[in-house]
Amino acid sequence: MSDNFEPFVHFAPLAQTLPLVCDSPHSGTQYPQDFRAAVPAQRLRGGEDTHVEALWEAVPQAGGTLIAANFPRVYIDPNRTLDDLDPSLLDGTWPEPLAPGEKTRLGYGLIWRNIDAATPIYDRKLSLEEVRNRIDRYYRPYHQALSGAVEETYRRFGAVWHLNLHSMPNNAYERLKIQSAHPLADFVLGDRDGTTCEPAFVDLVDAELRSLGYTVARNDPYKGVQLIAQIGRPAEWRNSLQIEIRRPLYMDEVTRERNAGFDQLQADLGRLIERIAVYLEEQGRG
Numbered sequence: 001m002s003d004n005f006e007p008f009v010h011f012a013p014l015a016q017t018l019p020l021v022c023d024s025p026h027s028g029t030q031y032p033q034d035f036r037a038a039v040p041a042q043r044l045r046g047g048e049d050t051h052v053e054a055l056w057e058a059v060p061q062a063g064g065t066l067i068a069a070n071f072p073r074v075y076i077d078p079n080r081t082l083d084d085l086d087p088s089l090l091d092g093t094w095p096e097p098l099a100p101g102e103k104t105r106l107g108y109g110l111i112w113r114n115i116d117a118a119t120p121i122y123d124r125k126l127s128l129e130e131v132r133n134r135i136d137r138y139y140r141p142y143h144q145a146l147s148g149a150v151e152e153t154y155r156r157f158g159a160v161w162h163l164n165l166h167s168m169p170n171n172a173y174e175r176l177k178i179q180s181a182h183p184l185a186d187f188v189l190g191d192r193d194g195t196t197c198e199p200a201f202v203d204l205v206d207a208e209l210r211s212l213g214y215t216v217a218r219n220d221p222y223k224g225v226q227l228i229a230q231i232g233r234p235a236e237w238r239n240s241l242q243i244e245i246r247r248p249l250y251m252d253e254v255t256r257e258r259n260a261g262f263d264q265l266q267a268d269l270g271r272l273i274e275r276i277a278v279y280l281e282e283q284g285r286g
Helices: 041-047 058-062 102-106 128-157 199-211 226-231 262-282
Strands: 008-011 020-024 065-069 114-116 160-168 187-190 216-218 238-246
Touching (some): 020 262, 065 128, 187 199, 226 238
Parallel strands (some): 020 065
């Protein structure tokens, strides 16, 4: 654990030729010293979308922008609103109004309470000061970097397509306490039930992934949370789509090591980015 790291890394293209901004808010693997969790580091790593930023290395190579968090979401989650905070975690009263959501009730809010349903992360309450520090030192800089990239891209091209990049555990339905009649898809595309991204772009991503041999679902079980909600306004040429990848496709969920499927998946995502680039050019936006 160390505090000697930047809150995010910005993979910029040599020249931005595409109105494409991607972010990986949950792939961070550097744990701040003040975390003071009561569970082993290996258990904490279960919350990581480990290697997701590496899977999508084709984005800056193709002329888009990729931003990835360096801090772990179990410490503070940049894909949650600031009011999505569990008051039971705190040793005092938060001075602003709070509105914890359903995932916060399960233990996965702005600051995670549990690593799984049976395992709390802390054996103590968090001080208001340390929560403020997490917000100011990590959460806000990440949001500022992403917002800056989105707005600069929109200014330059008159449009922006944003991909919010994640990976999901193989037991996602179980973690979310959802009874599903079918297995988890290889990819889940989330557009908050059609509200954050133009349908043609979602169709394109869906069709390309299926053509590569993957199973695809939409908004099941992940619809997307804060980041695509605040960026996606397709009527204004601001499109935002969340992409979840089933982790066993590319890594061992216990060791977090890349498995034999990593290289093929990385190459396939490169093909997807190539197809997206063609689409954006056809729109007159690339």
